[in-house]
Amino acid sequence: MGIGGAERWVVETAMALLQKGYTVKIYTASWDPNRCFPETKDGTLEIVKPHFLGIPRTIFGKFQAICALWRCFLLTIWMLWREERRETSLVIVDAVSSPLLVLKLFGIPSFFYCHFPDLLLAKRENRSYLYNCYRNWMDKIEEYTLSLAQKIVVNSNFTAQVFQRTFPKLAKKGSISVLYPCIAVNWTAAFEAQHQTPTTTIVSLNRFEWKKHVDLLIYAVAYIRDAQLLDKEQWNNLSVVIAGGYDPRIDENVACLQHLESLVQQLDLKDKFEFLVNISDQSRQSLLSKCKMVVYTPVNEHFGIVPLEAMAMKKPVIACNSGGPKETIIHGETGLLCEDSPKEIARAIAKLLKDEKWSQQLGEKGFYRVQQCFSREATANQLDEIVSELLLETGRNNK
Structure with missing residues (x-):
């Protein structure tokens, strides 16, 4: 538990x-x-x-x-x-x-x-x-x-x-x-999230395990920089929070977090990423309310609760086009489903950042989908x- x-x-x-x-x-x-x-x-x-x-x-x-x-x-x-x-x-x-x-x-x-x-x-x-x-x-x-x-x-x-x-x-x-x-749908939290000024561009929520494929997001951010998919102001404002469950007794958790932190340093992206472990429910909700989007990177995930949590806060979701997210996310309506490559994830991120009105519409439709099907x-x-x-x-x- x-x-x-x-x-x-x-x-x-x-x-x-x-x-x-x-x-x-x-x-x-x-x-x-x-x-x-x-x-x-x-x-x-x-x-x-x-x-x-x-x-x-x-x-x-x-x-x-x-x-x-x-x-x-x-x-x-x-x-x-x-x-x-x-x-x-x-x-x-x-x-x-x-x-x-x-x-x-x-x-x-x-x-x-x-x-x-x-x-x-x-x-x-x-x-x-x-x-x-x-x-x-x-x-x-x-x-x-x-x-x-x-x-x-x-x-x-x-x-x-x-x-x-x-x-x-x-x-x-x-x-x-x-x-x-x-998930429990909170109308008040969703309304407040929609009307807050985002302080974080992207949030990733997962346990620190290899199968969560979080390095895909790190490589995608590097691709955004190298391919210049965003203008200078958008790039300067881009920030990513990677948060999740972490148990120091589990070797995989320790090794995975160390690898992700090392990868960020190798790619010279230290100023773009923040890592948080074992955040409270209140902090989790705060992260979701203050971000522009959620990127969910597991491949062939059995179900995946994070996309629902994001949609319940009226946030668009980018996820890999496999497993459970194919059943929770309607591509182009409540989020974006991409192939599991840094290039595709990077393009999806840039697309949402360049069209904030459409991004907001995805969040709205995602909220109502959660209410109808996953409440x-x-x-x-x-x-x-x-x-x-x-x-x-x-x-x-x-x-």
Whole structure:
């Protein structure tokens, strides 16, 4: 329960269920009050975290997957021991599928929310024979435990297609539902953002991970300078803030941030970039309200909550033309979809900066798209249907 997009989905889903009258508790093996969303800290959502599981995050920096499997497995046993099983109507399992085995044994209805198959997230290139044997074993466990869920729900049509190709046997057993992540639409914040004088040109929001491809934005800014896509005044006023989740315990976070800072220095762009880590929700909203656009660089992102956050603040979004953003952004209407090259990203940035009226129109249309398709209300209604259907099938009370 950190501050990434998957964790944001958990929070928004819990809030949507509360809105529909359900009683909700979030059980997690990891929660840090210094790195969490405010709803999990201020009492809005009940967070239950045992302190005696005894399973580390990794073993000598390795075996993260099996540690997560056992942590969640023991967490589920502890949850059912702590709670009266008859009072638990439904368990939503997120990210790690091992709890599904325990829930099946105890007859507790469940559905699994798949952000992306773990099987495809593991890096297998140039790995040892022993590692590949370990991963094959983990992959089989993942597929078996997923088969125990009453229903599988994914975050986008893109992920649904990937899931069906990855687990064809599971896909044949039943339909896979798509439940888009949602965000709370704040009319007041969006109005204020639209009428503020921007102090930052571009904002990039991501965890500091290689797959987020943030170096693409840095190379794009260098291309803008070298190709002189902006006049002198526009270039002098251009500024970029790169912000995101950062955990010093995770080697990838540390190495990625160091690489991005080094790249900025190598390209002589230090005066154009600012890096921020673990910003608060208030700071995040402030960044979005004071920028001219948001550039979202991940390629084949499973869904991507950042474009929705930008559109909810009436800001145009530039994103790579792949994965989830193809479902959230309408090219030329609510933002721009580009090929993942510095040249294309640079041209899109310059295009928006040179036509501020059009840029504002993109932001307006993006806001209404979020309200209609990705608001908490829209997700709450769809989620209520899924939960009610499962509870009806199992004869459990639904609220």
